[in-house]
Amino acid sequence: MNVVKASPPTGALASGDDAVLRVSHVSKEYKLYDSPRERFKALFSNKVRHRSHWALKDISFELKRGQCVGVVGDNGAGKSSLLKLLAGTMQPSSGTVERVGRVTAILELGAGFHPEFSGRDNLYFAGSLIGISHEEMAKLEPGIIAFSELGEAMDRAVKTYSSGMTVRLAFALITAVPPDVLIIDEALAVGDQHFQKKCVARIMEFRDAGCTILFCSHSSYHIRHLCDQAIWLKAGQIMEMGPTEAVMGSYEMHSRLRADAVVPVAPSELGEADLPSDVTLNALGDDLPATQSATGTRMQPDPDGLGASLLSATIADLADGKPPLLESVDLVVTFHVRGRGDERPNLGFMIEQSQGTGITSLATHEEGAHPRRMPDGTWECVLRFPNLPLHSGEYVVSAYLFDESGLVLYDAWLHYQHFRFVSPTLMPGLVRLPHEWI
Numbered sequence: 001m002n003v004v005k006a007s008p009p010t011g012a013l014a015s016g017d018d019a020v021l022r023v024s025h026v027s028k029e030y031k032l033y034d035s036p037r038e039r040f041k042a043l044f045s046n047k048v049r050h051r052s053h054w055a056l057k058d059i060s061f062e063l064k065r066g067q068c069v070g071v072v073g074d075n076g077a078g079k080s081s082l083l084k085l086l087a088g089t090m091q092p093s094s095g096t097v098e099r100v101g102r103v104t105a106i107l108e109l110g111a112g113f114h115p116e117f118s119g120r121d122n123l124y125f126a127g128s129l130i131g132i133s134h135e136e137m138a139k140l141e142p143g144i145i146a147f148s149e150l151g152e153a154m155d156r157a158v159k160t161y162s163s164g165m166t167v168r169l170a171f172a173l174i175t176a177v178p179p180d181v182l183i184i185d186e187a188l189a190v191g192d193q194h195f196q197k198k199c200v201a202r203i204m205e206f207r208d209a210g211c212t213i214l215f216c217s218h219s220s221y222h223i224r225h226l227c228d229q230a231i232w233l234k235a236g237q238i239m240e241m242g243p244t245e246a247v248m249g250s251y252e253m254h255s256r257l258r259a260d261a262v263v264p265v266a267p268s269e270l271g272e273a274d275l276p277s278d279v280t281l282n283a284l285g286d287d288l289p290a291t292q293s294a295t296g297t298r299m300q301p302d303p304d305g306l307g308a309s310l311l312s313a314t315i316a317d318l319a320d321g322k323p324p325l326l327e328s329v330d331l332v333v334t335f336h337v338r339g340r341g342d343e344r345p346n347l348g349f350m351i352e353q354s355q356g357t358g359i360t361s362l363a364t365h366e367e368g369a370h371p372r373r374m375p376d377g378t379w380e381c382v383l384r385f386p387n388l389p390l391h392s393g394e395y396v397v398s399a400y401l402f403d404e405s406g407l408v409l410y411d412a413w414l415h416y417q418h419f420r421f422v423s424p425t426l427m428p429g430l431v432r433l434p435h436e437w438i
């Protein structure tokens with residue numbers, strides 16, 4: 001996660017208007033100079049010495065009270081620039097951003113902290129930068145310290161903190177006062193499991209209390225679970241804005257087409273370690289701290305190895321071969337996982353074609369299913385696809401472990417197992433859909 005800024009109330013939205021943030025014809029130009037010398041010379045001359053890069057072009061939309069809106073787009077589409085403009089940490093080159101109430105932005109880690117000051121002094125110092133007075137901070141301090149769990153470290157200089165400690169302090173500070181608008185940049189996929197859960201719970205509290213949330217993420221899973229609306233940005237312009245599922249459908253179609261254009265590799269040429277990375281491949285959990293191995297990409301769930309994690313996700317009846325052949329007509333996957341304490345974990349599973357076309361993704365929390373507790377405290381669950389309705393081909397699967405709510409992703413094995421399947425019905429296509437002849 002990144003830091004954290006809050007801005008005092010600004011803007012001129014009409015009272016009685018339920019819009020809390022209105023963006024009107026906003027554009028952002030970055031001026032690019034060939035050298036620092038050129039930039040310096042530009043200060044003293046009228047001659048144009050820069051090239052223009054328009055990161056945002058004529059963006060207009062408004063957010064209403066209580067809306068939760070996701071922002072998606074390819075790298076360089078302008079998402080961070082937009083968030084900075086909304087947070088007020090950067091000014092538009094043209095157009096206006098009107099805001100009401102308290103706008104809090106979780107953007108850049110630790111910005112605003114003074115490294116030489118103690119954590120406690122930084123609460124007052126950085127707090128004053130985000131509009132929290134000394135008196136107000138004196139009241140908020142115990143709650144912030146409790147949330148950050150920094151204890152005695154509060155009296156040490158922030159420069160001695162680990163990045164995790166800095167994040168905890170920054171998040172606790174920035175969210176100490178409930179905002180009217182919360183702007184989040186990828187805040188859900190960082191920190192340890194315990195802290196992620198606390199952050200998500202706090203964000204959910206804000207949402208339930210009617211806070212408007214603008215959430216930028218590469219995780220289509222989180223956008224789908226959190227947001228009722230989505231904005232797709234492409235090359236600085238809004239391609240589509242509307243109900244989440246419709247926008248995500250268009251965006252994923254675009255990503256697939258782009259990936260197809262970039263990866264002209266036949267499936268049989270793919271080694272286990274050179275999988276194309278398309279947005280649909282990581283639909284349940286992108287942006288994970290991960291290791292790439294011969295069996296796909298595995299998230300590093302908890303550095304100490306004691307947190308919740310997938311232990312195995314074994315497919316039955318796989319014969320030897322490269323990739324192995326599924327010998328039965330059912331696909332049966334047995335999951336074995338370690339949870340966190342007594343919390344009941346959730347499991348996800350995704351099947352894709354080897355080239356990266358997503359076929360299906362499933363999760364226990366979506367279907368009211370529950371893993372069973374084993375005598376040794378671990379959890380087990382079996383997922384069965386009777387008469388696997390796929391046509392003959394090569395497939396790859398991913399497994400996911402979530403918390404009780406399904407919002408915190410504890411562990412992910414992306415593309416951990418390839419297999420071949422020969423359908424009993426020899427017809428072309430990808431899946432046998434449920435159907436009837438009448």
Ligand SMILES: Nc1ncnc2c1ncn2[C@@H]1O[C@H](COP(=O)(O)OP(=O)(O)OP(=O)(O)O)[C@@H](O)[C@H]1O
Nearest residue numbers: 030031053055073074075076077078079080081082
């Ligand atoms: N300070 C800057 N100076 C010049 N160009 C910039 C600056 N910041 C961003 N850009 C350019 O503006 C465009 C939009 O950048 P931005 O960081 O907003 O995109 P993004 O959608 O957040 O990308 P990503 O998903 O990779 O973080 C990119 O082409 C980027 O190179």
